[in-house]
Amino acid sequence: MLLRNQGLKVAIGPFNVRIHTHHQPLIKQLYMLYSHYRLVQDEIIEFHVRINTERSIRNPLRLNVRFLIDGQSPFESFPEEQALAVLEWGINLAIAVRVNHLLLLHSAVVEKKGAAILFPAWPGSGKTTLCTALCHRGFRLFSDEFGLMDYQRDVIYPIPRLMPLKNESIAVIRKLLPQAVIGQSIPNTHKGTVAHVRPPEESMRLSENTAKARWIIFPKWIVQAETQLEPIADAEAFMLLASNAFNYEVLGAHGFRAVEQLVAQCDCYTLTYSDLDEVTTALHQLIDES
Amino acid sequence: MYRAMHWLSDNFHMLLVADWDGEYTVFQPDSGKTHFFNQMSMDMLSFLSQRPASTEEICDYLSRQSEQAPDKNFQDNIEKILYHFDALGLVKKEI
Numbered sequence: 203m204l205l206r207n208q209g210l211k212v213a214i215g216p217f218n219v220r221i222h223t224h225h226q227p228l229i230k231q232l233y234m235l236y237s238h239y240r241l242v243q244d245e246i247i248e249f250h251v252r253i254n255t256e257r258s259i260r261n262p263l264r265l266n267v268r269f270l271i272d273g274q275s276p277f278e279s280f281p282e283e284q285a286l287a288v289l290e291w292g293i294n295l296a297i298a299v300r301v302n303h304l305l306l307l308h309s310a311v312v313e314k315k316g317a318a319i320l321f322p323a324w325p326g327s328g329k330t331t332l333c334t335a336l337c338h339r340g341f342r343l344f345s346d347e348f349g350l351m352d353y354q355r356d357v358i359y360p361i362p363r364l365m366p367l368k369n370e371s372i373a374v375i376r377k378l379l380p381q382a383v384i385g386q387s388i389p390n391t392h393k394g395t396v397a398h399v400r401p402p403e404e405s406m407r408l409s410e411n412t413a414k415a416r417w418i419i420f421p422k423w424i425v426q427a428e429t430q431l432e433p434i435a436d437a438e439a440f441m442l443l444a445s446n447a448f449n450y451e452v453l454g455a456h457g458f459r460a461v462e463q464l465v466a467q468c469d470c471y472t473l474t475y476s477d478l479d480e481v482t483t484a485l486h487q488l489i490d491e492s
Numbered sequence: 493m494y495r496a497m498h499w500l501s502d503n504f505h506m507l508l509v510a511d512w513d514g515e516y517t518v519f520q521p522d523s524g525k526t527h528f529f530n531q532m533s534m535d536m537l538s539f540l541s542q543r544p545a546s547t548e549e550i551c552d553y554l555s556r557q558s559e560q561a562p563d564k565n566f567q568d569n570i571e572k573i574l575y576h577f578d579a580l581g582l583v584k585k586e587i
């Protein structure tokens with residue numbers, strides 16, 4: 203009812219989002235996957251989004267869905283089966299384009315013992331799969347996609363969102379983590395087959411607890427690679443991190459100082475891996491030894 | 493009277509510099525770009541912020557700083573860096 207009428211208003215990390223839709227299959231999926239989000243009452247809403255249905259022009263018998271933010275449609279319509287994926291991409295796009303009061307890194311982030319680990323990486327590096335494994339094995343999920351740094355307070359904000367596994371990683375995670383709550387597989391998207399993992403309840407419950415960054419680890423999944431965690435020079439880490447941020451150039455000198463602050467306070471590594479059990483052990487060890 | 497072309501740094505005082513043990517990341521507000529410099533590049537900019545200098549003077553200074561012979565190869569490399577810095581707006585020519 204909420205989704206159809208005034209919209210579902212939920213807190214997603216530091217942002218409040220209002221979602222409207224009449225698309226029944228999407229409502230059912232959101233009921234399962236958004237169940238741990240805090241409902242928002244009388245707070246300011248940053249993002250007003252909507253999934254509308256429409257007839258395909260090419261095939262009028264076919265139903266498409268369209269994402270709208272503040273009444274504007276930033277991309278084309280998609281087959282209705284992809285409604286959840288379209289909603290999630292749309293919210294990500296809104297955050298990536300509109301948030302400029304924080305340093306916005308393209309990074310998975312998890313927390314352990316009060317310290318955040320950033321995994322900055324571009325698509326295809328395996329960060330969502332890695333993040334899914336870690337947050338079901340003793341780490342708290344901040345995000346599989348965004349490192350949100352408040353450079354004035356020197357803290358990282360959690361923004362736990364659904365984690366979109368792609369292609370082979372869906373079966374890998376279903377086998378490795380039978381306890382994970384995973385939505386239905388959505389085939390034939392522009393990223394292949396996608397299935398969304400619900401963030402663990404504990405991560406959602408603590409999603410207002412920020413943390414200071416302590417490690418920056420640049421991950422790369424490589425088939426059959428041994429787990430290797432190699433220290434990286436600070437200047438190189440700086441350049442990699444700056445080039446990874448969505449809004450580094452927009453922030454100008456603030457962005458430079460924010461990245462400097464992060465690199466100065468963190469130990470920086472590159473990580474190659476193929477085995478999720480091994481990498482989880484290696485990261486627990488890294489934290490225990492620090 | 494003939495005077496060799498001189499170089500000087502352009503708005504060196506405006507640059508934001510992070511020092512990572514002899515490697516530097518530098519933010520240039522004029523262009524909004526961030527650069528990665530080694531010690532010699534930073535020495536060059538710092539030297540040119542004190543006073544204009546000819547290519548020969550710059551080579552002489554940097555060869556002493558880095559304890560390298562100021563041979564033709566060294567001078568060619570320094571000249572390349574100077575023209576690159578000129579293109580980036582970090583140094584300018586004074587004729």
